[in-house]
Amino acid sequence: MSTWNHNGKGDPGSRSARRNNGRQTDPMGVNRTGRSDRFDARGWRRIGEKLFVWACLAAVFIPLLMLACLLGDVIIDGIGRLSWGFLTSPPSRRAGSAGILTAMVGSLYLVGLTAALALPLGVGAAIYLEEYGRRGRLSSFIETNISNLAGVPSVIYGLLGLGIFVRALGMGRSLAAGACTLALLVLPIVIMASREALRTVPYALREASYALGVTRWRTIRSVVLPMALPGILTGAILSISRAMGETAPLIVVGALAYISFLPRGLDSPYSALPIQIFNWVSRPQQEFLDNAAAGIVVLMAVLLALNAVAILLRNRYQRRLD
Amino acid sequence: MTELAPQLLSVPSPSATPVEDRKASNGATLPSARIERPARREQMEESPKLTAEELSAWFGAKQVLQRVSLAIPANRVTAIIGPSGCGKSTLLRCFNRMHETVTGARATGKVRLDGQDIYARGVDPVLIRRQIGMVFQKPNPFPSMSIRDNVLSGLRLTGLLKRELAEGIMERALIQAALWEEVQDRLSEPGISLSGGQQQRLCIARALAVEPEVLLMDEPCSALDPIATARIEDLMHSLSDRYTIVIVTHNMQQAARVSDQTAFLLMGELVEFGATDQLFTSPHDVRTEDYITGKFG
Numbered sequence: 001m002s003t004w005n006h007n008g009k010g011d012p013g014s015r016s017a018r019r020n021n022g023r024q025t026d027p028m029g030v031n032r033t034g035r036s037d038r039f040d041a042r043g044w045r046r047i048g049e050k051l052f053v054w055a056c057l058a059a060v061f062i063p064l065l066m067l068a069c070l071l072g073d074v075i076i077d078g079i080g081r082l083s084w085g086f087l088t089s090p091p092s093r094r095a096g097s098a099g100i101l102t103a104m105v106g107s108l109y110l111v112g113l114t115a116a117l118a119l120p121l122g123v124g125a126a127i128y129l130e131e132y133g134r135r136g137r138l139s140s141f142i143e144t145n146i147s148n149l150a151g152v153p154s155v156i157y158g159l160l161g162l163g164i165f166v167r168a169l170g171m172g173r174s175l176a177a178g179a180c181t182l183a184l185l186v187l188p189i190v191i192m193a194s195r196e197a198l199r200t201v202p203y204a205l206r207e208a209s210y211a212l213g214v215t216r217w218r219t220i221r222s223v224v225l226p227m228a229l230p231g232i233l234t235g236a237i238l239s240i241s242r243a244m245g246e247t248a249p250l251i252v253v254g255a256l257a258y259i260s261f262l263p264r265g266l267d268s269p270y271s272a273l274p275i276q277i278f279n280w281v282s283r284p285q286q287e288f289l290d291n292a293a294a295g296i297v298v299l300m301a302v303l304l305a306l307n308a309v310a311i312l313l314r315n316r317y318q319r320r321l322d
Numbered sequence: 323m324t325e326l327a328p329q330l331l332s333v334p335s336p337s338a339t340p341v342e343d344r345k346a347s348n349g350a351t352l353p354s355a356r357i358e359r360p361a362r363r364e365q366m367e368e369s370p371k372l373t374a375e376e377l378s379a380w381f382g383a384k385q386v387l388q389r390v391s392l393a394i395p396a397n398r399v400t401a402i403i404g405p406s407g408c409g410k411s412t413l414l415r416c417f418n419r420m421h422e423t424v425t426g427a428r429a430t431g432k433v434r435l436d437g438q439d440i441y442a443r444g445v446d447p448v449l450i451r452r453q454i455g456m457v458f459q460k461p462n463p464f465p466s467m468s469i470r471d472n473v474l475s476g477l478r479l480t481g482l483l484k485r486e487l488a489e490g491i492m493e494r495a496l497i498q499a500a501l502w503e504e505v506q507d508r509l510s511e512p513g514i515s516l517s518g519g520q521q522q523r524l525c526i527a528r529a530l531a532v533e534p535e536v537l538l539m540d541e542p543c544s545a546l547d548p549i550a551t552a553r554i555e556d557l558m559h560s561l562s563d564r565y566t567i568v569i570v571t572h573n574m575q576q577a578a579r580v581s582d583q584t585a586f587l588l589m590g591e592l593v594e595f596g597a598t599d600q601l602f603t604s605p606h607d608v609r610t611e612d613y614i615t616g617k618f619g
Contacts, residue, residue, distance in 0.1 A: 135425055204462040208525070210423055212476035212532055213452030222479050226466055 071300070078293030086294055090260045091276065095287030100295050102259050103276035106175070107244060109263050110272055113179035114186065114243045119236055121183070122190025126232075129191070130198040131220055150188035157185040158252030166253050173254030176266040181253050182246060186239035193235020197228040230313045237310040241303045247274035273299045369437065371396035371566040372417060372454075372536055377431035379412050379421055379590075386412045388590040389431070394583070399558055399567045401581035401598065403574055405613070409590040410570045414538050417568065418454035419447035435536070452480065455534035459541040461521035463513030463528070469505050472513040472524055476532035491531055499527035500557050519550025526557065530565075537561065539569040543576065555580050574614055578602050586610045 089099025133139050161181025171177035201224050209219040225232075256271050257279035263270045273295060280292035370393035379387035386409040394400045402410040415421040416429050419440060432439045440450045463472045473492045477483035483491075492509075496502040501523040505516070513524055522542060529537060539558070543551040558567055558580050571577050577584050578598060585595040586607075594601060594610045605611045612618055 202462070204458060204460060205464060207420065207423070207458065208462045208464065208528075209475075209479065210448075211418065211420060211451055211456035211458075212479065212528065213448050213450075214476070214479040215448050218479050223464060 074293045074296045074300075077290055078295070078297045081290050081294035082297060086291075087298070091258055091271075095285060095291055098280075098288075098291055100273065100276055100298060102262055103271045103273045103295070104298070105262050106255070106259070106270040107273040109175055110178055110182060110250075110270065111240055111244050113175065113266075114182040115236065115240050117179060117183035118186050118190050118239065118243075122187050122236075122239075123194050123232060125187075125191045126194030126198060127220060127225075130195050131216070131224070146188050146191055150192060153248075154185055154246055155248040155252060157181055158249030160184065161249060161253045172267070173256070173269055174267045175263050175270045177253050178250055178255055178270060178272070181249050182243040185246065185249060186243050189239040189242060190235055193238065194228070194232045197231025197235065198224060200231060201227045230316060234310045234314045237306050237313070241306040241310075244303060244306070245274060245299065247272075247278055250275055251278070273302075370394055371436065372568070373432075373434045374413070374416070375432040375434070377413070377416055377429065377433060379409070379416055379429040380427065381412075381424070382426040386590050387416070387429070390587075390590075390592045392585055392592055392595045394566060394568060396566050397562055397564070398582040399562045399569060399580050400583040400585065401577035402568065402570045402585045402587060403572070403577045403613075404587035405618070406572065408587045410587045411540050413587065414456075414540055414568060414570045417536070417538055418451050418456055420451070420456060422447070452476075452532055453534055454536040454538060455529035455532060456538045457522070457525050457529055457540065457542045460545050461518055461525050463516075463521050463524050465512070465514050467513055468510045469513050469516070469524060470509040473527045473531050476528055480532070482532075495527040495531040498530050498561065499523045500553060500560075501527055517550070519546050519553060522546060522550065522554060523557065526554075530561075534565065536566045536568065539567065541570055541572060544572065551576070574602075586613065588613070 085097075086099045087104065088101050089097060090102045091100075092098040129139065129142065133142075158181060161177060161184065165171045165177040165180045166173065169177075171180070205223055205227070206219055209223045210216070214222075250272055255275045256269050257275055259269060259271045277292050277295040277299065280288045280295065283289070372394040373392070375391050377387055377390045378385060390409075390413060402413060404410045412421055417433055421427050421429055429441070431441070433441055435450070435453060439445070440447075464475055467475060470492055471478070473495050474483060474488055477488075477491065493502060493506075496505065501520060504520060505511075505524075508515075513521065516524060522545075526537075526542075543554050546554065555576065558569065561567060562582075569577075569580065581598045583596065584598045584601045586593045586601065586605075586609075588609055594605060594607045596606075601610065602614055605614065
C-alpha cells in the first residue's frame with residue numbers, strides 16, 4: 001500500500017557514516033591517537049552547556065529581583081499610610097486624611113460592568129468562531145485581527161472610547177462610557193482565552209453527544225461549556241485584572257481624579273484606583289507620594305488576589321482533565 | 323417515548339435459541355471458550371433494515387467512498403472490513419449522518435432506514451441519530467458525569483427523560499450492556515473511574531438507553547485488551563436479537579467471530595458483501611481472497 005521512504009533525510013545510518021569518514025575515525029569512534037573520544041566529557045560543548053544554564057538562570061532572577069526591589073520600595077513608602085481609614089476615606093486636599101474609598105469603589109463598579117459587558121460578548125464570539133464558524137480565509141483573517149487588537153496600545157482604545165461612547169453616543173464622562181471602553185480593550189483577551197479553552201475539550205466528547213441525537217447547541221451548552229468553563233474563567237479573571245490596572249484609556253475618556261462621592265448610577269462621574277495613584281504621584285509633596293505608594297500596595301494586592309484565583313482555577317481544571 | 327418501558331421489557335426474539343445460549347454464558351466466557359460460534363440464524367427473506375444506494379463520500383476534494391450499495395439485514399451483526407484508509411469508518415459514519423459533522427465532509431447517494439431515505443430533504447440528522455446509535459473506537463464517557471448520568475445523558479440532553487422512569491431505564495441499559503453487576507454499587511462514581519473495557523460497555527449502555535434501532539460500532543475493541551474484547555463480542559451477540567448491529571473492524575478474526583454478514587471495502591469501493599462464512603471460506607473476488615489470506619493490508 002505505501003512506499004517506504006529511503007532517501008537520505010531521516011536515515012541516520014548514512015549520515016553518521018559520512019561524519020565518520022570526515023573525521024577519519026574508524027567505525028567504533030576511535031581516532032588516530034588510539035583513545036576513544038566518543039564519550040569524552042571535556043571540551044567546548046560542555047562549557048557552552050554550562051554557560052547556557054547560567055544565562056537562563058540569570059534570565060529568571062534578574063526580573064524577579066527588579067520586581068522585588070520595586071515591591072519592597074513601594075511597601076516601605078506606603079506601609080505607614082495603610083490603615084482602615086485610608087481604605088474608607090474619600091480623597092482630600094490634606095494628604096493625611098485622604099483615602100481611596102471613591103477610587104476603589106469606582107474601580108470595582110468599573111470592573112464589574114466591564115466584565116458584564118465583555119464576558120458574554122467574548123465567550124459568544126469564541127463559541128461562534130470555534131464551534132460554528134467555518135475554517136477558511138475569513139476565519140483566519142478574523143483570528144489574526146483579534147490577536148492584533150490584543151496588542152493595540154490601550155490609549156488608542158481610550159481615543160476610540162472618547163470618539164464613540166463619550167461623544168457620538170453622548171454618554172459623557174460617565175461610568176458607562178469608561179466600562180464600555182475597558183470592555184472593548186479586554187474583549188480580544190477574553191475571546192482568545194475562551195477559544196483556547198474550548199479547543200481543549202476533546203472532539204470525541206462532542207461526537208459522543210452528537211451520536212446520541214443531541215443538538216449542536218445543547219452539546220455546546222451541556223458538554224463543551226462545562227468542561228471549558230475553568231479555562232474561560234481563568235481568561236476572564238486575567239482580563240479583569242488587566243482592566244483594573246488600566247490608566248491611560250480612563251484618562252482619555254474622562255475619569256475624575258478628585259471625586260468625593262460614590263458613583264450613583266451608570267451616568268455618574270467616577271474615579272478609579274490607577275487614576276487616583278496617577279494623580280497623587282504627580283503632586284510634589286512627599287505625603288502624597290506616600291499615599292500613592294499605599295494605593296499601589298492596595299492595587300497590587302487586589303491584582304495578585306485575582307491572579308491567584310485564576311491560577312487555582314487552572315490547577316483544578318488540569319487535575320480534572322488528567 | 324411513552325411506550326419506552328414496555329419496549330424494553332418485552333424481548334422480541336424471533337429465532338433465537340442459540341442466542342439464548344450465548345446470553346446464559348455471557349460474561350463468564352473466556353476467549354478460548356468461544357471459538358465455536360453458534361449456528362447462524364436462518365436467513366430470513368425480509369426487507370433490509372439499512373440500505374446504502376450509490377453512496378459516495380468526500381473529505382474536501384478527496385473521495386473516500388465510491389458509489390457503495392449494500393443492504394444490511396435487521397437483527398444481524400454486519401461487519402465492515404478492509405485495510406486502513408479504505409473508507410470503512412466513513413461508510414459507518416454515513417449511516418447516521420455523523421460523517422457530515424466534520425468540516426469539509428459531504429456525501430451523496432441514499433441511505434435508507436426501513437425504506438426511508440435519511441439523506442432526503444427535510445430530514446433532521448439529529449433525529450436520525452436517535453434511531454441509529456454509535457459507539458466509538460476510543461471509549462468516550464463524559465468525564466464530568468457519574469456512571470448513572472452517563473447512561474442517562476442521551477435522554478437528558480435530548481429532553482426526553484421522564485424522571486420516574488430514569489432508574490429503570492438506567493438499570494436495563496446497564497444490564498443489556500453487561501455492566502450492571504460490576505457497577506451497581508458505584509453508580510455515583512465518575513464514568514472515567516472505570517477500566518477501559520468497562521468504559522466501552524458504559525458507552526454502549528449510553529447508546530442503548532436512547533433506544534436506537536441500529537447500533538453502529540466503529541472498531542469498538544481496538545483500544546481494549548483481549549478479555550474486554552471478548553466481553554464486547556459476547557455483548558454484540560446478545561444485542562443482535564434486538565438491535566441491528568454494524569461493526570467496523572480491522573481485525574478479521576473478530577469479523578469472522580461476531581458477524582453474520584461481512585462487507586469488504588478497498589479504496590472506497592465495496593469489493594464484496596455476503597455471508598461471513600462464505601466470504602471468509604470461498605470469496606468470489608480475488609482481492610478479497612488476497613486480503614483475508616494476508617497478502618496485503
